[in-house]
Amino acid sequence: MAVELLIVPCLADNYAYVVHEAATDTTTVIDVPEAPPVLKALTERGWKANLILLTHHHADHIDGAQTLAAATGAKIVGAKADAHRLPKLDQQVAPGEKLAIGMEQVEVLPADGHTVGHIAYYFPEAGLLFSGDSLMSWGCGRLFEGSAAQMFDTLSRFSELPDETLVCSGHEYTEANGRFALSLEPDNPNLLARMDEVRATRGQMRPTLPVELGLEKVTNPFLRGADPKLRAALGLPADATPLAVFTEARARKDRF
Known part of the structure; x- marks a missing residue:
């Protein structure tokens, strides 16, 4: 799948990610710690965000989502289980579901551990895993809400993905x-x-991201x-x- 991946540094050490599929002119943003850097990156490339995918409720992943949605008309997607503490969602999803995004069938994966209700997004054709604060580059997220067993299960599922999968996690912690x-x-x-x-x-x-699984x-x-x-x-x-x-x-x- 021919997509362009853009990494947008935000705040002190966060990343937002932008996936652009030229064939369908579809642009997806994954997590929005703050809106201005993402808007700037989109404007420079002449892209307009269609979807915003949120991994979990922490402020350093969602605080810019509503501003970005208002500026671009993008729809916000997040976990049904976490909807009560996310920005207003246009679409609620659950692990095991798939999202039709451009020519991709994006898989919604469970990613409990760092928080309960955390999800990840896997683009199988592009070989991209957006893991938020579950699987990190050379690490994993702190267990703020979930248990060690939950995080272990999450990481074990991710380990079954192809080795060439590119892991896109939420911070520059490598x-x-x-x-x-x-x-x-x-x-x-x-x-x-x-x-x-x-x-x-x-x-x-x-x-240092993305990194091969x-x-x-x-x-x-x-x-x-x-x-x-x-x-x-x-x-x-x-x-x-x-x-x-x-x-x-x-x-x-x-x-x-």
Whole structure:
């Protein structure tokens, strides 16, 4: 699927994403931390937003949605389960549903953990996963409302997607997340190589996102619950379950 992906920096470290499908002149914005940078990016390219997809209710993902909708006529889409704390929705969706967006059939995926009612959007033809604050680049979101088991289930489902899927998460947290990963496994060559790349990228003031899911699977501690090397690094017994590994890693990240 020929789409153009635009990353729009917002606030201190947030990202909004814009997907433009030229064949149908369809423009979709995923999360709007603030409206002015997104409006500027759209105007510069002569695009008009058709849809705004929201992942969860936190202010740094939704505060610009109504302003952007008023300025462009875009329809706001979000989780039915979260509708009571989202901007007024033009369309409510639930996990398992599909959205016809341009030539795509976008899948609405459950993503509980960071919040309850969090959803993600998967564009299978374009190979894009908009994960909000669930799966992060080299990390995962803090468990503000959901449980470790819920987040583990979310990340396990994402892990089943193709390795070439591009993960588009909500924040520029990659380097900080990488420092945590290296605190667990300071000699892991995959982690060291990735950190070199991340620091070079950030040194040029470029986003570290999107990131291939395949890279996350081999470097993100929250996707490596079945890896005996990570289990040993955490000091857990050989029979510790992947959920137990995840839970311990998440607890350590909270204290990091």
